[in-house]
Amino acid sequence: MQDHDNLLPIESDVKQYLDKELSMFDTHIADVFKELKLASLLKSCSINKRTGHSVDRIIFDLFMVPFLLMSTVFLFVQSQYEQASAEKNRFYRFLGNANYNWRLFLFYISYEIHKKIKPEMGKESFFVIDDTITTVTGKLVESASYIYDHVTSKTVLGFQKLVLGLFDGSHFIPISSRICVGKTKPVAKSKAKKYNKIPKVQRIDPKSPGAIEREDMDDTKLTKTISMLKAAKRKGFSAETVLFDSWYCFNSFIIKLEELLNLRVICQLKNMPRTNKYIYQGKSYSLKELFAYYGKNKLRMVKKYQLKRSCLTVSLPNSKVKMKIVFVFSDGEKKWHAFASTNIQLSAWKILEYYSQRWSIEVFFKNCKQYLNYGKEQMSNLDSIIACDALVFLRYMILTYLAYLNQSTFYEKFSALRKKHSANIFGVRLLKFFLNKLQFLIEEVRRYITNDQKEKAFNLLDYIAKYNVNIDPVPLF
Numbered sequence: 001m002q003d004h005d006n007l008l009p010i011e012s013d014v015k016q017y018l019d020k021e022l023s024m025f026d027t028h029i030a031d032v033f034k035e036l037k038l039a040s041l042l043k044s045c046s047i048n049k050r051t052g053h054s055v056d057r058i059i060f061d062l063f064m065v066p067f068l069l070m071s072t073v074f075l076f077v078q079s080q081y082e083q084a085s086a087e088k089n090r091f092y093r094f095l096g097n098a099n100y101n102w103r104l105f106l107f108y109i110s111y112e113i114h115k116k117i118k119p120e121m122g123k124e125s126f127f128v129i130d131d132t133i134t135t136v137t138g139k140l141v142e143s144a145s146y147i148y149d150h151v152t153s154k155t156v157l158g159f160q161k162l163v164l165g166l167f168d169g170s171h172f173i174p175i176s177s178r179i180c181v182g183k184t185k186p187v188a189k190s191k192a193k194k195y196n197k198i199p200k201v202q203r204i205d206p207k208s209p210g211a212i213e214r215e216d217m218d219d220t221k222l223t224k225t226i227s228m229l230k231a232a233k234r235k236g237f238s239a240e241t242v243l244f245d246s247w248y249c250f251n252s253f254i255i256k257l258e259e260l261l262n263l264r265v266i267c268q269l270k271n272m273p274r275t276n277k278y279i280y281q282g283k284s285y286s287l288k289e290l291f292a293y294y295g296k297n298k299l300r301m302v303k304k305y306q307l308k309r310s311c312l313t314v315s316l317p318n319s320k321v322k323m324k325i326v327f328v329f330s331d332g333e334k335k336w337h338a339f340a341s342t343n344i345q346l347s348a349w350k351i352l353e354y355y356s357q358r359w360s361i362e363v364f365f366k367n368c369k370q371y372l373n374y375g376k377e378q379m380s381n382l383d384s385i386i387a388c389d390a391l392v393f394l395r396y397m398i399l400t401y402l403a404y405l406n407q408s409t410f411y412e413k414f415s416a417l418r419k420k421h422s423a424n425i426f427g428v429r430l431l432k433f434f435l436n437k438l439q440f441l442i443e444e445v446r447r448y449i450t451n452d453q454k455e456k457a458f459n460l461l462d463y464i465a466k467y468n469v470n471i472d473p474v475p476l477f
Contacts, residue, residue, distance in 0.1 A: 029398065036112050038056055045102070052090070059394075067414075094387075098205070099204075100387065102389075103213075106176060111236060113173060113398075125239040129165075129242060131160050132160075133159070137378075138380060142385075143159070143382050144157055144159065160180040161389065162178045164225070164229065166239060167243075167357055167360040173400065175237060178216075178224040179213070230261065243357060243358040265340070266339070266354050267355070268338065271287040290312065290314070291327055294312055295336075296336075307330045325340045326351050371411075445461060
């Protein structure tokens with residue numbers, strides 16, 4: 001990226017009607033791209049082009065979409081380019097390229113930002129794992145499946161996005177992401193030519209990132225989580241503990257994290273009598289039995305938090321792994337909860353305090369969905385969906401980094417950028433509206449003169465002059 005002018009989209013209304021000093025695109029964002037050596041990172045992940053517009057400029061254009069009050073690439077192209085139907089293909093081809101390794105790019109860019117954001121003194125870093133559901137509207141979207149959404153208690157058509165992040169006590173940085181699908185997929189046919197072609201998986205290089213992603217699509221969430229954590233440790237991310245909710249609390253999974261990856265675990269537990277057993281005082285119990293026989297009798301009131309808690313140290317069957325389980329009971333809820341840590345040296349309140357850090361990934365999902373178009377792109381191609389998700393994470397990390405530099409929050413930085421650019425884009429659209437109207441009137445005058453209707457032409461010119469008589473002339477350029 002040689003200079004900021006290269007980041008301006010060619011043939012856009014911005015380029016045609018605005019001077020460079022009034023560009024709606026943010027040179028501050030371009031400076032961050034240059035500081036992070038984005039062009040070099042993209043090239044190292046095989047995200048490059050032989051001809052045409054440079055990759056970093058296309059990334060910059062796509063990066064700005066949410067700040068222009070737009071939700072899709074199509075709306076962006078339609079507003080910025082005169083020949084939208086032709087120009088959008090450039091972006092769609094770029095997003096749908098199966099040879100681009102977006103997963104690797106996400107590792108690289110997150111590591112660069114991780115090195116620049118220094119955690120506060122005394123703060124510990126954690127790996128955080130969780131998933132969220134994004135829905136789709138078309139049954140012909142590649143690999144889309146029916147998934148039960150626990151939030152709405154309904155089965156929806158879409159994807160389950162598994163995300164691994166790093167939280168340093170102040171900032172959450174997404175490291176890796178995988179798409180998970182359900183067993184039930186929609187059966188649909190289309191007469192559209194693009195869906196009657198040979199499936200893309202048969203047309204792409206079997207060694208390409210897109211082909212590998214499709215090959216691993218049916219792996220379980222636990223298998224993909226282990227793979228992501230292995231890759232994160234290889235790339236240099238350092239954290240001793242993994243945080244996750246009760247969905248992932250399988251004993252076999254916890255044992256793998258401890259013995260295979262040498263990672264400590266802090267999680268919430270749920271009663272799974274067929275899957276999870278705990279050894280206490282030489283006998284095997286389910287979580288519910290453990291609380292009923294021992295945990296309930298050891299409950300003690302903590303007046304500061306108005307709840308009761310008790311602790312038990314147990315072993316996991318067929319392993320050397322031990323866990324400290326903290327039972328929490330609230331009289332108001334009349335329900336108990338269990339939290340656990342494989343670091344049995346931690347106090348009960350330290351376990352609860354560390355587990356609360358898991359909420360950072362929930363905030364991340366909320367911000368990405370509400371502000372950064374996560375899951376809103378209307379793409380039917382799996383490679384495009386992966387690319388769009390990577391761009392969402394890039395936006396989040398850049399905003400997090402800028403908020404860190406300015407000592408502000410993510411929302412404050414996002415709000416300031418959107419306010420700035422939305423005002424400019426409104427001015428651009430307004431200017432384009434009047435210029436189009438002026439062009440229409442000029443064409444009408446030319447048509448009258450061509451048809452030898454000079455009187456009508458003069459009448460129209462008189463009307464235009466009278467209509468603008470009280471308006472001071474303002475130079476457009």
